[in-house]
Amino acid sequence: MAPPKFLPVDNKNICSIMCISTLKGGRYKIKTVEEKLNEKKSKQILIRLTPYEYELFEHKVKRARITKSSFIRKVLRNEEIREAPPYEFHEFNIELKRIGTNLNQIARQLNANDPEERPAITELRKLASDMYDILGKIQDEYFGPIG
Numbered sequence: 001m002a003p004p005k006f007l008p009v010d011n012k013n014i015c016s017i018m019c020i021s022t023l024k025g026g027r028y029k030i031k032t033v034e035e036k037l038n039e040k041k042s043k044q045i046l047i048r049l050t051p052y053e054y055e056l057f058e059h060k061v062k063r064a065r066i067t068k069s070s071f072i073r074k075v076l077r078n079e080e081i082r083e084a085p086p087y088e089f090h091e092f093n094i095e096l097k098r099i100g101t102n103l104n105q106i107a108r109q110l111n112a113n114d115p116e117e118r119p120a121i122t123e124l125r126k127l128a129s130d131m132y133d134i135l136g137k138i139q140d141e142y143f144g145p146i147g
Contacts, residue, residue, distance in 0.1 A: 037077070041069075057071075060081070063083045063084065064081050064082065064083060064084055065084035066081075066084075093135065093139075096131060096134075096135050097135075099131065100128045100131050100132060103124050103125075103127055103128040103131070104124075104125075104128055106124055107121045107124040107125055107128075110124070
């Protein structure tokens with residue numbers, strides 16, 4: 001079977017690249033690369049690594065907390081592989097979001113009761129916004145690629 005032919009539709013967006021596969025009888029079926037990537041995985045590969053390479057591979061897979069197959073697929077697709085956060089990070093994230101929700105509820109109640117409380121409402125909204133900014137910075141800083 002001949003390898004599939006690729007027709008670049010838009011070089012910036014890999015999901016819009018079309019892949020032509022030959023079907024039985026010589027007919028062609030056009031699929032997007034995204035459709036091709038989501039097909040049943042039926043091919044296997046066997047690779048040999050040095051002990052050092054294997055240790056490095058195992059270490060990176062463990063840090064990313066994904067399967068070995070998923071790791072290799074991400075490498076093939078040129079996707080960024082990020083280190084998984086510690087389990088405590090998710091608990092912290094949930095708690096921080098709850099605090100932000102509470103601040104927004106307090107601001108709404110103040111806004112509904114007394115128009116003179118506008119400075120307090122503004123301050124609460126600023127605190128909530130700052131909190132979400134901090135959470136975003138933590139996520140950006142922590143979720144760096146695995147080196």
